[in-house]
Amino acid sequence: MTPPFRPSPSAGSIPRGCGGDRCASGRDAWPLHHVRHDGVFCRLCSSCVLLYHPAAFCSACLLLFPPASASASASAATAVQEPRLDPILSPPGPTAACSSCGLFVAHHSCVPDSASFVCPSCAAAAEGKPFSYTPAGGGRRALDERAARVLLVAARLAHDSVARAAAAAPRGCGALRPGSGLGAEALPRDA
Numbered sequence: 001m002t003p004p005f006r007p008s009p010s011a012g013s014i015p016r017g018c019g020g021d022r023c024a025s026g027r028d029a030w031p032l033h034h035v036r037h038d039g040v041f042c043r044l045c046s047s048c049v050l051l052y053h054p055a056a057f058c059s060a061c062l063l064l065f066p067p068a069s070a071s072a073s074a075s076a077a078t079a080v081q082e083p084r085l086d087p088i089l090s091p092p093g094p095t096a097a098c099s100s101c102g103l104f105v106a107h108h109s110c111v112p113d114s115a116s117f118v119c120p121s122c123a124a125a126a127e128g129k130p131f132s133y134t135p136a137g138g139g140r141r142a143l144d145e146r147a148a149r150v151l152l153v154a155a156r157l158a159h160d161s162v163a164r165a166a167a168a169a170p171r172g173c174g175a176l177r178p179g180s181g182l183g184a185e186a187l188p189r190d191a
């Protein structure tokens with residue numbers, strides 16, 4: 001098995017650009033996040049990170065939904081102490097799924113009609129246009145609130161993805177742990 005992050009190869013062979021399928025952000029998308037997707041580590045632009053995690057955030061206001069495990073632990077913690085406020089997490093509330101793809105979701109309060117909600121990706125596809133959460137055109141551009149939110153949500157999702165991969169790694173590498181009898185100490189020694 002290859003390590004998840006290999007040392008950087010020579011500058012001529014470094015892959016450039018986003019590794020997302022049908023990426024509409026362009027070859028010079030920046031920044032690129034390290035993400036584990038379907039068991040493979042890849043580098044994705046902020047837009048592709050969001051597109052690969054459609055149910056993790058509201059596609060209208062771009063706030064993260066709290067994880068299900070956090071909701072249960074937060075309700076238990078409220079009796080003891082006030083929970084820490086996270087500005088990128090959305091408050092709990094009812095959500096609507098995209099009426100076209102069923103993958104992307106939005107808060108009822110963020111869309112005019114939750115029954116006929118169509119996510120931005122499906123709306124762009126219906127018009128025959130590629131979709132990206134990041135603005136088109138590379139180079140320098142102002143970081144407005146929406147662009148900052150896209151970047152922050154993508155960074156949080158990428159961090160969580162790599163953190164889950166790191167947490168799972170020791171279970172898969174048990175044979176290489178010292179004292180397991182299967183690592184380097186089990187090899188015969190030269191006399």
